[in-house]
Amino acid sequence: xTLEVTHVRKLTRITxxxxxxxxxxxxxxxxxxxxxxxxxxxxxxxAIEEYGPVELVSVExxxxxxxxxxxxxxxxxxxxxxxxxxxxxxxxxxxxxxxxLNRVATHTACxxxxxxxxxxxxxxxxxxxIPLIDGDLIGRAFPEIQMGMAPLYGIQASPMxxxxxxxxxxxxxxxxSFWGERFARQxxxxxxxxxxxxxxxxxxxxxxxxxxxxxxxxxxxxxxxxANAQHNNLNPCDVLAETLRGRxxxxxxxxxxxxxxxxxxxxxxxxxxxxxxxxxxILSLHFQNEHLLATKxxxxxxxxxxxxxxxxxxxxxxxxxxxxxxxxRVCVLTGPSDPRWHTTEGLELAGPGYFGYGxxxxxxxxxxxxxxxxIERYRV
Amino acid sequence: xTLEVTHVRKLTRITxxxxxxxxxxxxxxxxxxxxxxxxxxxxxxxAIEEYGPVELVSVExxxxxxxxxxxxxxxxxxxxxxxxxxxxxxxxxxxxxxxxLNRVATHTACxxxxxxxxxxxxxxxxxxxIPLIDGDLIGRAFPEIQMGMAPLYGIQASPMxxxxxxxxxxxxxxxxSFWGERFARQxxxxxxxxxxxxxxxxxxxxxxxxxxxxxxxxxxxxxxxxANAQHNNLNPCDVLAETLRGRxxxxxxxxxxxxxxxxxxxxxxxxxxxxxxxxxxILSLHFQNEHLLATKxxxxxxxxxxxxxxxxxxxxxxxxxxxxxxxxRVCVLTGPSDPRWHTTEGLELAGPGYFGYGxxxxxxxxxxxxxxxxIERYRV
Numbered sequence: 001x002t003l004e005v006t007h008v009r010k011l012t013r014i015t016x017x018x019x020x021x022x023x024x025x026x027x028x029x030x031x032x033x034x035x036x037x038x039x040x041x042x043x044x045x046x047a048i049e050e051y052g053p054v055e056l057v058s059v060e061x062x063x064x065x066x067x068x069x070x071x072x073x074x075x076x077x078x079x080x081x082x083x084x085x086x087x088x089x090x091x092x093x094x095x096x097x098x099x100x101l102n103r104v105a106t107h108t109a110c111x112x113x114x115x116x117x118x119x120x121x122x123x124x125x126x127x128x129x130i131p132l133i134d135g136d137l138i139g140r141a142f143p144e145i146q147m148g149m150a151p152l153y154g155i156q157a158s159p160m161x162x163x164x165x166x167x168x169x170x171x172x173x174x175x176x177s178f179w180g181e182r183f184a185r186q187x188x189x190x191x192x193x194x195x196x197x198x199x200x201x202x203x204x205x206x207x208x209x210x211x212x213x214x215x216x217x218x219x220x221x222x223x224x225x226x227a228n229a230q231h232n233n234l235n236p237c238d239v240l241a242e243t244l245r246g247r248x249x250x251x252x253x254x255x256x257x258x259x260x261x262x263x264x265x266x267x268x269x270x271x272x273x274x275x276x277x278x279x280x281x282i283l284s285l286h287f288q289n290e291h292l293l294a295t296k297x298x299x300x301x302x303x304x305x306x307x308x309x310x311x312x313x314x315x316x317x318x319x320x321x322x323x324x325x326x327x328x329r330v331c332v333l334t335g336p337s338d339p340r341w342h343t344t345e346g347l348e349l350a351g352p353g354y355f356g357y358g359x360x361x362x363x364x365x366x367x368x369x370x371x372x373x374x375i376e377r378y379r380v
Numbered sequence: 381x382t383l384e385v386t387h388v389r390k391l392t393r394i395t396x397x398x399x400x401x402x403x404x405x406x407x408x409x410x411x412x413x414x415x416x417x418x419x420x421x422x423x424x425x426x427a428i429e430e431y432g433p434v435e436l437v438s439v440e441x442x443x444x445x446x447x448x449x450x451x452x453x454x455x456x457x458x459x460x461x462x463x464x465x466x467x468x469x470x471x472x473x474x475x476x477x478x479x480x481l482n483r484v485a486t487h488t489a490c491x492x493x494x495x496x497x498x499x500x501x502x503x504x505x506x507x508x509x510i511p512l513i514d515g516d517l518i519g520r521a522f523p524e525i526q527m528g529m530a531p532l533y534g535i536q537a538s539p540m541x542x543x544x545x546x547x548x549x550x551x552x553x554x555x556x557s558f559w560g561e562r563f564a565r566q567x568x569x570x571x572x573x574x575x576x577x578x579x580x581x582x583x584x585x586x587x588x589x590x591x592x593x594x595x596x597x598x599x600x601x602x603x604x605x606x607a608n609a610q611h612n613n614l615n616p617c618d619v620l621a622e623t624l625r626g627r628x629x630x631x632x633x634x635x636x637x638x639x640x641x642x643x644x645x646x647x648x649x650x651x652x653x654x655x656x657x658x659x660x661x662i663l664s665l666h667f668q669n670e671h672l673l674a675t676k677x678x679x680x681x682x683x684x685x686x687x688x689x690x691x692x693x694x695x696x697x698x699x700x701x702x703x704x705x706x707x708x709r710v711c712v713l714t715g716p717s718d719p720r721w722h723t724t725e726g727l728e729l730a731g732p733g734y735f736g737y738g739x740x741x742x743x744x745x746x747x748x749x750x751x752x753x754x755i756e757r758y759r760v
Contacts, residue, residue, distance in 0.1 A: 168559050171551045179548050179570075186566035190559075 009224075011134065011217050014122055015053045019045050021223030026118030027318035028222055028240065029215070031307050033290035034114020034141035035073055036320055043090075044119040047126035054122050055131035057107060059213040062204030067103045068133060069094045069201045071124050072111035074145070074162070074184055075194035091124040092169065093198035096161035100171050101201055109133035109207075111148065111200065113215045114141030114290075115320055120196070132216070137200055139212035139338035140307055143265055143289040145184055146177035147350045150200045152340060152375045153210040160184055160199035164191035185263070209379070212338050226316045236316030237331040244309075246335025246364050249294060249301050250283040251276050251313055254328045259321070265289050266321050272330060275313075283332055285310070286357065287321050293357050294332060302334040303352040305341035306364040309333045334364040344372040389604075391514065391597050394502055395433045399425050401603030406498030407698035408602055408620065409595070411687050413670035414494020414521035415453055416700055423470075424499040427506035434502050435511035437487060439593040442584030447483045448513060449474045449581045451504050452491035454525070454542070454564055455574035471504040472549065473578035476541035480551050481581060489513035489587075491528065491580065493595045494521030494670075495700055500576070512596070517580055519592035519718035520687055523645055523669040525564055526557035527730045529720060530580045532755045533590040540564055540579035544571035565643070589759070592718050606696045616696030617711040624689075626715025626744050629674060629681050630663040631656050631693055634708045639701070645669050646701050652710060655693075663712055665690070666737065667701050673737050674712060682714040683732040685721035686744040689713045714744040724752045 014022065023037035048054065062068075071094055098105045108128065110121045113136040125132040137148040145157045157180035163169040170187050174180035180199065188195040202210070222243050229239035241248050252272040259268035267288045274281035283301070286293040291308035294301045302308055310319045313329040340346050347369065348354065351361045361369040394402065403417035428434065442448075451474055478485045488508065490501045493516040505512040517528040525537045537560035543549040550567050554560035560579065568575040582590070602623050609619035621628050632652040639648035647668045654661035663681070666673040671688035674681045682688055690699045693709040720726050727749065728734065731741045741749040
């Protein structure tokens with residue numbers, strides 16, 4: 001599968017110079033989740049400086065029998081900014097998971113593009129000396145492990161390896177991805193709400209089907225476009241909307257914020273009072289690690305699985321869920337997610353109904369989803 | 381180490397005929413915990429009928445390089461009576477743990493003598509065709525995994541294998557037994573408050589030091605003695621006190637019972653109004669899976685780590701924590717635990733202070749522990 005984006009500059013490796021753009025772009029695609037990219041960026045920079053640039057491989061170029069072991073952090077992003085991970089522990093889950101399956105990882109990959117979770121795989125790839133896949137398993141960030149493309153193709157989040165910075169590790173063999181999520185979530189809570197996680201190990205043939213291809217390059221393209229706009233006196237929010245092929249839904253000031261770290265997640269909602277053309281309008285944002293639902297003056301504007309993105313109103317620099325603050329002037333944008341999230345099976349996994357919001361799914365352009373198709377349409 | 385009991389009939393194998401006595405004796409040593417022996421007894425009987433009697437090996441007879449992988453259930457006993465385990469899943473954790481360590485189990489063993497936890501290893505031994513150790517790692521039952529003899533000798537509860545009846549399994553590698561307990565407890569809660577658990581895998585040389593030797597034979601001796609008293613018109617409670625080398629502390633009726641399943645444990649307290657010689661006296665029992673503290677008319681009578689046992693006043697049949705009921709006429713007994721539990725290190729792991737009871741440890745004879753020695757005294 002490839003994203004419906006044709007204006008992406010394809011990269012073949014990631015150097016220190018790409019880190020800022022990738023961090024920015026991935027935090028934008030992370031829709032508030034995926035962890036603060038700043039800490040992850042520091043680690044990625046350090047790893048590339050130590051081990052050299054990381055090779056980036058297209059999903060299409062993978063051998064059928066390549067063996068991909070992805071990596072991510074699991075936990076509440078509010079906590080990850082307070083616990084600095086060390087480079088040393090980072091590739092442990094990849095090695096553990098591969099060993100459980102009596103294989104050696106030929107590639108690593110992002111479980112989700114988004115914030116710090118786009119950075120950790122760079123550290124692991126550099127450390128292990130293996131290439132990184134230009135792609136991820138969601139095309140955005142989502143809060144729970146079963147919310148990936150892989151389960152839509154019958155690949156479950158089991159076995160799964162977890163590790164923390166103290167030296168504890170677990171290998172979970174669950175009967176399906178939902179059970180994998182349950183065990184991993186509880187363990188990550190015991191691990192201090194922040195742990196490393198490898199799962200959805202798969203062959204190159206499986207990856208060609210179930211990855212969101214090109215999302216690392218896409219994130220860097222987004223990050224570059226915003227930087228470019230900042231330096232060339234263009235409106236960065238307008239440029240971002242165009243690059244995302246989405247739209248700006250609201251410009252305003254954060255006037256109310258409720259956020260708690262509960263059940264291993266950062267959950268809450270924010271109220272954004274309109275400014276400029278949006279003066280007099282109120283936007284409400286609901287999040288669970290990621291932004292999942294936006295209503296404007298009581299009307300649904302856009303929902304998960306499409307992207308809901310909060311950036312600084314001036315610079316279009318992304319603001320993650322844990323960095324939202326009272327008084328911030330923000331621009332809220334929305335854009336399309338991978339089309340497979342709009343299938344019947346995709347919406348069941350990650351639509352607004354799953355999260356308990358009693359509203360039908362609305363696409364980024366504001367239209368409610370009335371007819372959905374099966375994932376079968378997207379089988380290769 | 382051997383128990384300070386010299387009147388035990390040493391067995392060399394366990395047959396169907398031993399199950400009733402073992403179940404009764406182990407439930408008595410289980411001090412309210414270890415799970416209802418009835419369900420475990422059914423499984424053990426079925427396993428012996430299918431695979432033949434189980435060989436029972438003395439700790440002293442173990443080869444230095446024997447490899448022992450113990451097994452137990454972990455969870456709230458209140459739940460285990462509602463979830464019938466199947467024989468098929470039972471030896472899975474032994475195989476998983478041995479495989480993690482690149483070994484094959486030559487023997488299995490009880491993690492704790494007590495209720496159903498004395499029965500599950502029989503099922504596993506029968507199924508795997510390996511001998512069972514005549515001993516266990518506590519000499520009674522305790523609610524948390526780190527409360528075993530092994531940690532007193534530097535052997536930690538890691539790695540650990542967990543499995544449930546649905547087919548989920550985990551291998552935990554924790555930095556110490558306390559962390560092992562934390563991960564296993566949360567996973568067992570997700571598994572429905574009842575899971576199988578293998579840990580403290582060790583060599584024969586290590587087992588000779590850290591096992592409570594002879595506790596399977598001791599449990600059968602206790603069970604036989606009570607049955608004998610019942611059939612020969614002796615007072616079964618008196619005979620039980622004598623066999624335990626302990627004493628009866630109270631005879632009465634359960635008039636109040638508070639019990640909740642919380643944090644993966646059955647916690648609570650019971651009030652027992654005295655009858656006969658104890659008329660007018662009130663005994664209060666505090667438990668967390670096991671009975672941990674008894675006070676009589678406000679004075680501490682006996683505490684963990686010594687044994688506090690509740691049996692039917694007429695028959696001396698044991699009553700586990702989850703089977704305590706309003707109106708039951710019961711006899712409360714107390715007796716000595718393995719002397720190593722009375723060391724400084726043992727009391728730190730499992731004395732009343734650990735459980736949050738603000739009282740000093742009292743031995744079964746009612747005396748407070750004033751001077752304690754280090755475990756070093758018991759090193760072989």
